[in-house]
Amino acid sequence: MKSVPSHEPAKPTLSEVSERAGVGRSSAARVLGGYGSVSARTRERVLAAAAELGYETNELARSMNTGVTRTIGVILADLSNPFFAGVLRGIADATRRAGYGTIVISSDEDEGLEADAVRLLTAKQVDGIIVAPAGGRDASASALRSAAERGIPVVQIDRTLRGLDADAVVLDNRDAAREATDYLLAAGHRRIALAWGPALPAGADADLAALTSAALTSEITSTGERFLGYVDAFADAGVPLRPELVMTGAQNIAGVEEFLARTLTDGDVTAIIATEQDSVIAALSAARDHGRRIPQDLSLVAFDDSPWAEVHDPPITTVRQPLHALGERAAGRLLSRLEGGGDRVIVSHLASEFIDRRSVRRLR
Amino acid sequence: MKSVPSHEPAKPTLSEVSERAGVGRSSAARVLGGYGSVSARTRERVLAAAAELGYETNELARSMNTGVTRTIGVILADLSNPFFAGVLRGIADATRRAGYGTIVISSDEDEGLEADAVRLLTAKQVDGIIVAPAGGRDASASALRSAAERGIPVVQIDRTLRGLDADAVVLDNRDAAREATDYLLAAGHRRIALAWGPALPAGADADLAALTSAALTSEITSTGERFLGYVDAFADAGVPLRPELVMTGAQNIAGVEEFLARTLTDGDVTAIIATEQDSVIAALSAARDHGRRIPQDLSLVAFDDSPWAEVHDPPITTVRQPLHALGERAAGRLLSRLEGGGDRVIVSHLASEFIDRRSVRRLR
């Protein structure tokens, strides 16, 4: 192994190029920056000098003048979650095509981390921000809000804060959940567990009114929307909904397992709608632990499709979300804002795709 | 919906703060920049003025002077692949803790895109780059190389280019594959398919020598290392290896299915080592299509653990890779380089964990 050289060749600057080309700095700047007009002869000499020196524009310096960094910031809950990873890929592909850089940060659904992230991004002068706002019923997102007020375009993704006057790109979660629920209802299921539902304030009764109000808090969450779609389907079918089959506990694997341990035994549940990957994993695990075979003893519809769902035994019926398109759409929206496109706040919805496989049993 | 304000409040600058505080610019700079020394009285006035104005340091301008952006670039094959998503999360967590920004780009294993990415990053003056170098047997990575030569610290992750004189952080793929193969051999398996193996030059014979030489090309890949570990295990056990059971075709789901369709029939394979998530999915799918039950008719060891592997029926025996740690380690290495730590090129290896579940049958 060789050791690293202790001092490296300095990067050539515009001045050095102009000097070598024997022209003024402005002329060199014009050809290298691609603006203004120059004679063919000047252009040639500058280009030659730049090539010899291996000149590369210092975007930092350019940004200082133009006030534009061609860099956007992205704040997502968890970059390692397949959902957000898919979304990020879509965002990054779109920004790269446009020649933008993308700075990413995980917020872990924590408002404090989100605020730190916003400050880091604005300090770095990003041109705009794409964010999946951290939730919580008192989500203030003050850092986000103040960034937006200072004129930094913000586009929300996957969820939206009601008070935040910014574009949003979301999935049609309500429709998707309604479709999944309709499907189970049509197959004859009545005792359909929803894992998971809206988070309830501590001590609140888990009745329909409380759940609905929780779903309609300060932010529009995918969880809340899915609950609403579930309610829609029951209402449309004229089937009474059982609030105790809506999970209100801890939104994680342990929470789902605890919820299912109870409802599988007492609630006599025949079907589960699992709305997140963690919930699906917990449902599969609980079914096994309680000796329920899928689909003979228990039906399952899972949100967030995965290649594993198709090769599972049995193949799992899922709601496939267009993650890449979601990211691309959000980036597209932000980019057009940056390019000065429109000033109306737009919320755009993307439809999910219902993939019927074999984890649902028809009861009639 | 309200319309967005057409012109926003300009961000306050250092000059405005100093003016409001009634002190010189340098003094304001000293307190806000946290360097030099100032009187308590000056500090107070500056801080008060900054707070009133909502001043926030413009990191861009700071970077112009210091030559340091506190931003690193990350180039990974595919941000939506669970493997790289996990790695990215580790990187981003570590850089955030250090107060750095992280710019990400997917290269899709394409050298051209990788070169574009390197140029974008260096133009933006990142302090360093973490990259999973795009492969190919003639991988030149010239853009990467020239960046490194210009003094931009580069750390390679997951694989390493032999000619690139840069730090690397990789998984112990050879050991992991040897362990998986040992395990199957000890369970009495002899006809063990490896999906996938090293990519062979078109038309080359798939004998042991050709495979080994392919595994030892210009870059050290996880694929090549895993093949070597597989060879080690056979050699240690004194069992002859059958080259035709090493997949050399297209490294994707279709390629694996095609390979298994052949070897499951002709090769009388009793076990499969699937070295990537796509390979695992393809193996599971092929087993089902060919009516082989796991583990009764066919054993399986899968690389890249997933929550789905545990709830699969049967639970799949896997090699779990420390993705988050891999990312953190790489970021840590880069950060210490940036902080001037050491100039010896270091390659660090992370061990995987063998998770014994129930997809392997003992034959004796």
Place this chain on the structure above:
DNA sequence: CTGAAAGCGCTTACAG
């Protein structure tokens, strides 16, 4: 078309 000058918002010596 072309060059000298000013300026982006900071930091870094340098006198006082």
Place this chain on the structure above:
DNA sequence: CTGAAAGCGCTTACAG
């Protein structure tokens, strides 16, 4: 401790 000046590497008017 404190302020005026120069400079980071570009772009943007502005004369010639």
